[in-house]
Amino acid sequence: MSTTTNHHLVVTQAGVFSPPIQFTAPPGIKLTQEHFKDITPDQLHERIHKASIIVSCWTRLDSVALSEAVTPNLKFIAVTAVGTDSVDLATCQRRGILVSNCPAANVESVSNHAMALYFAARRNVVQMDRVVKDGVWHKEGPSVALRMKDSNQGLGLTSEEETVGIIGFGSVGKKVAQLSKGLGMKVLIAGRKGQNETTKKGDIERTPFEDVLKRSTVLIIAVPRVPETMNLISTAEFQAMSADTVLINISRGGIVDEAALLQALKEKSIFGAATDVFETEPASAATSPLLAEDTRNLNLTTSPHLAWYANKTMKNYLTISPSNVHNFLLGKPTNLV
Known part of the structure; x- marks a missing residue:
């Protein structure tokens, strides 16, 4: 299980998910959550500042967003997509931030x-x-x-x-x-x-x-x-x-x-x-x-980068991403990149 018993999860693009995406924590873990329909670039740093977990589809998480100054508590990023090029993986590796994706979901x-x-x-x-x-x-x-x-x-x-x-x-x-x-x-x-x-x-x-x-x-x-x-x-x-x-x-x-x-x-x-x-x-x-x-x-x-857009893909995202978060909280992270 995660050595941290208190986590704050931020969803940056909750408006994408239908029905709404849901996350649960295992016993002994307190998980607070903020689900934003969308986050503009000028809102991003403020809204992810307290996050220990970020759930994102395509939000650009660059080296500044992932710096200790902006996201001091960040431990895990659950990319709810297959591609992870929106995330600065080098910065994540340097800071020890784990990143997962949803392989083959689309x-x-x-x-x-x-x-x-x-x-x-x-x-x-x-x-x-x-x-x-x-x-x-x-x-x-x-x-x-x-x-x-x-x-x-x-x-x-x-x-x-x-x-x-x-x-x-x-x-x-x-x-x-x-x-x-x-x-x-x-x-x-x-x-x-x-x-x-x-x-x-x-x-x-x-x-x-x-x-x-x-x-x-x-x-x-x-x-x-x-x-x-x-x-x-x-x-x-x-x-x-x-x-x-x-x-x-x-x-x-x-x-x-x-x-x-x-x-x-x-x-x-x-x-x-x-x-x-x-x-x-x-x-x-x-x-x-x-x-x-x-x-x-x-x-x-x-077409506007919507090849992924289908009921089956959404069902997969709604299953795989919450599972990735839950498994991270258990200390057994899955689908790491």
């Missing part, structure tokens, strides 16, 4: 969203919707189909013609592979960038990263955001892709170079792209070149 919803984005990009759904609503179809008639061709005057592939390259073969990557095979796609699993040989472990064969870029007609990015994956896909990688390629990013912003992606779309060196994430979030035309006015006619589908 696998179903994120993998489903990846496939939805694939179809949107491959079928050019956003542009099709736009030409209908803007009156272009009414004006041009059937010849509006010519707007949907790729740079080689191709009409787009069907799923059984696709080769999907999966970059990042964790829980989401594995589920995406399963769904892709169900659609008749050939699946390639990418090795680490810079490794030039095909490797096999058990029944999992990893194809060299550069070969996956060249051979795939669909690329799905599902890696965590760490220093090694920043700008993993940039100008050189886009140049290696075929004109048939659609790029799907359901990982984190910053892994795909947004300026390089925009250039590839404008030059039609790839067929299209779809992203659920941006380098700076919430994103706008002021923070991302992908949202500038001149991108409206590109085959680019976006």
Whole structure:
């Protein structure tokens, strides 16, 4: 059991949870709680000052927020999400603050969203919707189909013609592979960038990263955001892709170079792209070149980092995060990162 018998828990984004998230303490532990619907950056330091436990989804907890001056009593952070890039883990390690997450909680919803984005990009759904609503179809008639061709005057592939390259073969990557095979796609699993040989472990064969870029007609990015994956896909990688390629990013912003992606779309060196994430979030035309006015006619589908948003994910969060807190209070922390 935790050596401290009194804990104060602060939930920074209680408004996300439906039904409300609930935490209980084991016998012998006094747990006081504050649940804030949301916390703005200017409120953060004051509201977490007394916390020994912080429960957060995406609140940015940087080195200042995690300093002894701001959070002198902090012992544990329960990230109610899969990714933990919102937390300065180096500062946590230095101070001995434990951090947990909710692994695999969103696998179903994120993998489903990846496939939805694939179809949107491959079928050019956003542009099709736009030409209908803007009156272009009414004006041009059937010849509006010519707007949907790729740079080689191709009409787009069907799923059984696709080769999907999966970059990042964790829980989401594995589920995406399963769904892709169900659609008749050939699946390639990418090795680490810079490794030039095909490797096999058990029944999992990893194809060299550069070969996956060249051979795939669909690329799905599902890696965590760490220093090694920043700008993993940039100008050189886009140049290696075929004109048939659609790029799907359901990982984190910053892994795909947004300026390089925009250039590839404008030059039609790839067929299209779809992203659920941006380098700076919430994103706008002021923070991302992908949202500038001149991108409206590109085959680019976006969503506001809500690939995780589903009933099953919420149920998992409402189970896993309280369990992580309870186990920390018992002195047996779970799902530590």
